[in-house]
Amino acid sequence: MKRPLLLLYFLVLAATAFAQTDTTQQIVPGRRNSPAQQQKPYVILISADGFRYDYADKYEAKNLQALRAQGVAAASMVPSFPSKTFPNHYTLVTGMYPATHGLINNHFYDPQRKEYYTMRERSKVEDGSWYGGVPLWVLAEQQQMLTASYYWVGSEAPIKGIRPTYYYLYNEDAAFEDRVETVVDWLQLPEEKRPHLITFYLPEVDHAGHDFGPDAPETKTAVQQLDANILKLTEAVATTGLPVNFIFVSDHGMTQIDTENTLPLPAAVDTAKFIVSGGGMVVELHAKDRNAIKSTYRKLKKEAEGYKVYRKQNMPRHLHYGAKADAFHRIGDILLLTEAPLVFNFSARPPAPGAHGYDPAEVKDMHATFYAWGPAFRKGIRITAYQNIHIYPLVAEILGLPYTHKIDGKKELAAEVLKRR
Incomplete structure (x- = not known):
């Protein structure tokens, strides 16, 4: 096939794949909050992909600085190994290490199934059999508390047969203003239909960090734009008058790598074996x-x-x-x-x-961010670095969701940052 025809072929394939992505809101019918759950608080869990632990200060993200001052700021949040996007986003919502919940990398081979999982293949992303653990939205829905997701790893798959009540298939073309409007719409639904847990994912800082490096002006611009967008989100949510708690996290950090002296596959590795x-x-x-x-x-x-x-x-x-x-x-x-x-x-x-992907214990640049504010949180405190496995019991505590299954996370973080009831 000649080069121009080959290029046209791939462009058509890409356009077809894009056209097949459903951009409408997915709604699971027939669900309602129980009367008891209608009285519970609200949590919006925000992930800014690749938002390194020091970005808010390094790039003067003034809105985030002001918001964290109203609540809790950790020195950093330590991602799980490997410090990659899919494993850590899923750890945040399961309280389990990647090896325990099964999503061990963005792309990996499963020798039991004799097939690969890849984050770029929708059939795998939407297949609930790849995912272990009990994500927060599954825990909530099992207890008749409605949830919503404007993107999160695992939210598009029926894990234990359950998806969030409201969710979207991943698509980066959704305008931020439209996403904010959707969140406000969710919070203005009647009480029996209103989600109490919302996950909200933002990829832009990660893209800039990869493409230009963590110290580049383009990354600074991405951080400052995200900072402005977080203010828009919090101001819009405030108009609802609801007791909403915000948890702002990232999955990992970012570092500058050696792009010239890369390592080949070692000669000792025989691909026949x-x-x-x-x-x-x-x-x-x-x-x-x-x-x-x-x-x-x-x-x-x-x-x-x-x-x-x-x-x-x-x-x-x-x-x-x-x-x-x-x-x-x-x-x-x-x-x-x-x-x-x-x-x-x-x-x-x-x-x-x-x-990113290095051992966070050896490379501090891998560390992520944790800020939280809202009526459930103590005000104006700074805490030491915490592992991201502890976010799950924190959110479960705020929402009053008991669990009996085994996780790796502990309740110490919740005890340290939440107001005493």
């Missing part, structure tokens, strides 16, 4: 021939330069990403973890200058 999954900061090797694991591991340990080599059984405990935590058996038999600012790159194209 291993399925290679991942790239960037984490490469997972799934053995086709288990007899090859020991010898390949030894070879990799000898030749490793710029990355560390682990077997699943000897992963560092603080990562919660080893054999013991691997509830869905999706973690590779051998793992290669790069040392910042290096990345694995198996493409002919150089990687983007900004990236």
Whole structure:
């Protein structure tokens, strides 16, 4: 196929995929808040993707600075490993580490299913069988409390057979003003139809950080635009007169990587014996021939330069990403973890200058943001860094949603930041 025809072919495919994306609000019929749930508070959980822990001060996000001063600000929020978007967004709403809830990366191989999950394939994103745990909206809906999602990882899939009552399929072309109007509309519904938990996702800062790096003027502009938009959202919500609590978080931070000295797939990896999954900061090797694991591991340990080599059984405990935590058996038999600012790159194209995915314990730039304000929160306090697994019990406490299933998060954060009842 000639190059112009090939280009036209891909443009048609892209246009077709775009045209097939349903941009209308999805509503699950027949649901109502129980009388008891109608008396509960409201929570809007906002995620600004890639909003590094220091961005609000680094780029003078004055509205966020003022809002956090009215409530709670953490020194940082520590993402779970790997510090990627899908694993951490799902951790925030399940209270589980990625290896425990099963969404171990943005793209990964499942040797039990013999197939890949990828965030770019709608059939996988909307398949509830990939997702473990009990997301906050599922917990709420099970207890007859209505929820809404203007985007969040997992919200488009029937997890345990349940989606939020109101939700949208992911589409970045929705204007911010339209999204704010929708949130206000939700909060102005009759009490029996009004959502008490709303998730709200913003991707722009992450895009700028990837494309230009965390120190670029374009990233500063994206932060300041988001800051202005948060003010619009809070002012619009205030017109409802409802007791709404805001929790502003991010999934991970961002750092400048070495785009010139990237790492190839190590010579010791025989693709006839291993399925290679991942790239960037984490490469997972799934053995086709288990007899090859020991010898390949030894070879990799000898030749490793710029990355560390682990077997699943000897992963560092603080990562919660080893054999013991691997509830869905999706973690590779051998793992290669790069040392910042290096990345694995198996493409002919150089990687983007900004990236994330490193161990947050070793690379502070991976740390995320946590601010919260509203009637449930103490005012004007600063707290130490917290792991993001603790957001789940915090939201459950505000909304009065008991749970009995096991999670990794604890209630200490809720005890520290919430007013005593």
